[in-house]
Amino acid sequence: MKRVLLAVLPVVMFAAGAEAELVGAPIPIGVGVAQTSNVALFGQEQIIGAKIAEKYFNKQGVNGTPIKLVTQDTGGDEAGAINAFQNLISKEKVVGIVGPTLSQQAFGADPVANRLKVPVIGPSNTAKGIPQIGEFIGRVSAPVAKVAPYAVKQAMKQNPNIKRVAVLYAQNDAFSSSETVTFQETVKNLKLEMVTLQKFMTTDTDFTTQATAVLGANVDLAIISGLAADGGNLVKQLRQLGYKGIIIGGNGFNTANLFPVCGKNCDGILVAQAYSPEANNPTNKAFVADYRATYKKDPPQFSAQAFTAVQLFVEGLRKVEAATKKKITQLDLSVVRTELNKALREGSYITPLGEIALDKEGEINQKTFYVSEIKMDAGGKVGKFVIVK
Amino acid sequence: MDQFLQNYGFLLVTLVQQSLLAYSLYFPLMAGQLSLASPGFYALGGYIAAIMATAEYFAPWRDALGWGIFPLGWLAAGIISGILALLVGIPALRLRGIYLALATIAFVEILRVICLNLAITGGAIGIFGIPQLFESRWSYIWTFGPLLLLILCFSYRLDRSRVGRAFKAIREDELAADAMGINPTRYKVLAFVIGAVLAGVVGAMSAPFLNTWNARQGTFDASIAYLAYVLIGGSRSMWGPLLGGIMLSALPEILRPLKDARLIINGLVLVFASIYLPQGIVGAVGSIRNFTTQTLGIGRSEK
Numbered sequence: 235m236k237r238v239l240l241a242v243l244p245v246v247m248f249a250a251g252a253e254a255e256l257v258g259a260p261i262p263i264g265v266g267v268a269q270t271s272n273v274a275l276f277g278q279e280q281i282i283g284a285k286i287a288e289k290y291f292n293k294q295g296v297n298g299t300p301i302k303l304v305t306q307d308t309g310g311d312e313a314g315a316i317n318a319f320q321n322l323i324s325k326e327k328v329v330g331i332v333g334p335t336l337s338q339q340a341f342g343a344d345p346v347a348n349r350l351k352v353p354v355i356g357p358s359n360t361a362k363g364i365p366q367i368g369e370f371i372g373r374v375s376a377p378v379a380k381v382a383p384y385a386v387k388q389a390m391k392q393n394p395n396i397k398r399v400a401v402l403y404a405q406n407d408a409f410s411s412s413e414t415v416t417f418q419e420t421v422k423n424l425k426l427e428m429v430t431l432q433k434f435m436t437t438d439t440d441f442t443t444q445a446t447a448v449l450g451a452n453v454d455l456a457i458i459s460g461l462a463a464d465g466g467n468l469v470k471q472l473r474q475l476g477y478k479g480i481i482i483g484g485n486g487f488n489t490a491n492l493f494p495v496c497g498k499n500c501d502g503i504l505v506a507q508a509y510s511p512e513a514n515n516p517t518n519k520a521f522v523a524d525y526r527a528t529y530k531k532d533p534p535q536f537s538a539q540a541f542t543a544v545q546l547f548v549e550g551l552r553k554v555e556a557a558t559k560k561k562i563t564q565l566d567l568s569v570v571r572t573e574l575n576k577a578l579r580e581g582s583y584i585t586p587l588g589e590i591a592l593d594k595e596g597e598i599n600q601k602t603f604y605v606s607e608i609k610m611d612a613g614g615k616v617g618k619f620v621i622v623k
Numbered sequence: 624m625d626q627f628l629q630n631y632g633f634l635l636v637t638l639v640q641q642s643l644l645a646y647s648l649y650f651p652l653m654a655g656q657l658s659l660a661s662p663g664f665y666a667l668g669g670y671i672a673a674i675m676a677t678a679e680y681f682a683p684w685r686d687a688l689g690w691g692i693f694p695l696g697w698l699a700a701g702i703i704s705g706i707l708a709l710l711v712g713i714p715a716l717r718l719r720g721i722y723l724a725l726a727t728i729a730f731v732e733i734l735r736v737i738c739l740n741l742a743i744t745g746g747a748i749g750i751f752g753i754p755q756l757f758e759s760r761w762s763y764i765w766t767f768g769p770l771l772l773l774i775l776c777f778s779y780r781l782d783r784s785r786v787g788r789a790f791k792a793i794r795e796d797e798l799a800a801d802a803m804g805i806n807p808t809r810y811k812v813l814a815f816v817i818g819a820v821l822a823g824v825v826g827a828m829s830a831p832f833l834n835t836w837n838a839r840q841g842t843f844d845a846s847i848a849y850l851a852y853v854l855i856g857g858s859r860s861m862w863g864p865l866l867g868g869i870m871l872s873a874l875p876e877i878l879r880p881l882k883d884a885r886l887i888i889n890g891l892v893l894v895f896a897s898i899y900l901p902q903g904i905v906g907a908v909g910s911i912r913n914f915t916t917q918t919l920g921i922g923r924s925e926k
Contacts, residue, residue, distance in 0.1 A: 312833045312835060312839075312840075316833070320632075324630045338748065338839060345834045349758065363751065405739050406736075408748045409747075411746050
């Protein structure tokens with residue numbers, strides 16, 4: 235019997251050795267966001283945030299083992315996202331993926347990762363239904379339904395007499411068209427009257443029709459869901475045609491790229507934010523300091539969310555080591571992926587976004603949101619977001 | 624092999640899918656019609672399949688048919704695309720050359736804006752969570768592959784049939800063809816409808832393949848990409864769209880290790896190919912062969 239066992243043992247060990255695939259060192263974490271196409275603007279900001287996180291967390295690594303970010307360009311379409319994800323999963327053998335940039339891309343590529351049991355954290359996917367794609371899918375970008383209402387409440391504080399509201403949105407942008415639904419519900423819940431609903435395209439440049447309709451409706455508050463270029467032009471034309479009321483911008487306004495577009499007319503726009511550079515915790519302070527040192531300005535929300543996504547993976551990997559009492563690099567890749575996914579959903583994290591946690595489904599549970607007002611300088615060139623208390 | 628399919632399966636199927644879309648542009652071009660409407664029918668087909676696979680209304684159908692709902696979706700997409708192409712084609716094909724191209728671009732835009740605004744198409748977010756026909760991406764070759772073979776056989780037969788010769792006669796000179804007793808309108812619409820049906824079916828097959836479907840599928844950019852496949856592959860040969868589709872859609876992925884430089888190189892290839900290979904790659908191969916046989920006398924049997 236003993237002899238048989240001795241004969242069989244090497245064979246079994248060899249087979250196990252061939253089967254098991256260990257995690258590489260440094261531990262690879264995938265970043266699949268858009269570095270080309272028309273969403274590259276957001277993707278670039280995400281890469282910057284993730285890179286800062288890599289540097290920051292590699293001071294300690296995962297209990298000494300460093301991490302390594304592997305980036306793959308998804309482009310702006312679904313096929314590109316699926317290709318990038320496949321590449322990260324089977325060729326680069328990453329333990330988890332941060333990405334993709336757009337919600338539509340997430341609906342295309344996340345099911346692929348989910349089927350292969352690789353944890354994904356969406357840094358900027360805000361559409362309804364993202365965490366529900368599967369058990370391996372989570373996100374650190376609060377859904378629009380959570381963030382948007384704060385701005386309307388702030389506007390009510392500034393002018394309690396608001397009654398008539400105009401709602402405008404970019405109909406060809408996924409984010410804007412789901413955000414506007416939330417705004418419209420908020421308006422209804424606050425017993426305000428939506429007197430006009432106007433649509434535009436992100437590619438439009440002339441907003442005379444929409445501006446005239448808003449002015450004709452005699453409103454006290456205009457709520458705009460659009461992106462920087464179109465939204466900024468819309469604000470400019472509204473103000474130039476004589477609109478005096480309060481303007482609320484959606485999350486698309488949440489970028490300094492807006493300032494050159496509407497210039498002086500940006501002044502006073504209210505924007506609800508999931509992130510503020512002024513958030514007071516050590517992680518955020520380190521992140522902001524590093525970002526400012528390189529780019530001489532405050533970090534945008536997209537960078538902060540990408541940083542947070544990488545942070546969750548690093549802290550998750552530490553938890554896996556604590557639970558299995560083994561080094562990550564001694565563990566089987568598929569085991570790490572599954573365990574990491576479980577670990578991500580446990581406990582809370584102190585991140586640049588404040589204290590957050592992922593629930594069982596992978597949905598973010600964020601404690602604090604902010605409302606900022608845009609303040610432009612006298613020349614109308616330089617502006618900043620100032621938190622309204 | 625398994626690992627290879629895991630890594631590149633999706634890409635391989637994408638190559639086949641893109642070549643099929645190139646063929647949807649090739650058929651109207653065969654009759655000399657520069658139509659950029661294919662992405663519109665592609666998007667339409669995808670929406671039809673996606674709606675049939677997810678909408679509440681079709682739930683009893685799905686229960687009754689099982690996986691049979693997928694072929695039914697292809698069929699529905701093909702028929703609806705064909706009917707729409709007929710309705711659009713009869714007035715639109717009175718336009719020639721660049722005017723037809725513009726009209727078909729407008730058609731694609733109209734479809735896109737309609738899809739953005741309908742509730743059933745899911746607005747800008749589109750339709751997601753589409754049920755799968757296969758587990759792994761590369762298995763989708765079993766839907767796209769046979770379709771490609773079918774289209775190749777079809778092109779081969781068409782090339783040698785009366786209809787194919789009528790197409791080519793119209794391409795060379797519409798007036799002369801008319802004088803010879805060919806009804807140009809009839810054949811032009813026929814070519815347009817064949818392309819549309821193909822694009823619709825490919826769209827219907829692509830919806831589960833991409834997991835999701837939205838209004839960003841089949842835009843103007845896509846029209847230009849398909850046109851490039853055909854022109855750079857060679858618009859005068861049935862192998863042109865296949866070669867062009869495979870090469871041009873593989874290039875950005877093959878160049879992936881080059882990171883940022885890959886799109887520059889991709890662009891350069893397009894520019895050089897259109898300057899130096901006016902007949903497309905297949906055309907260039909043909910003229911090299913002519914050159915060697917005629918000028919150098921290689922490969923020609925001595926008399």
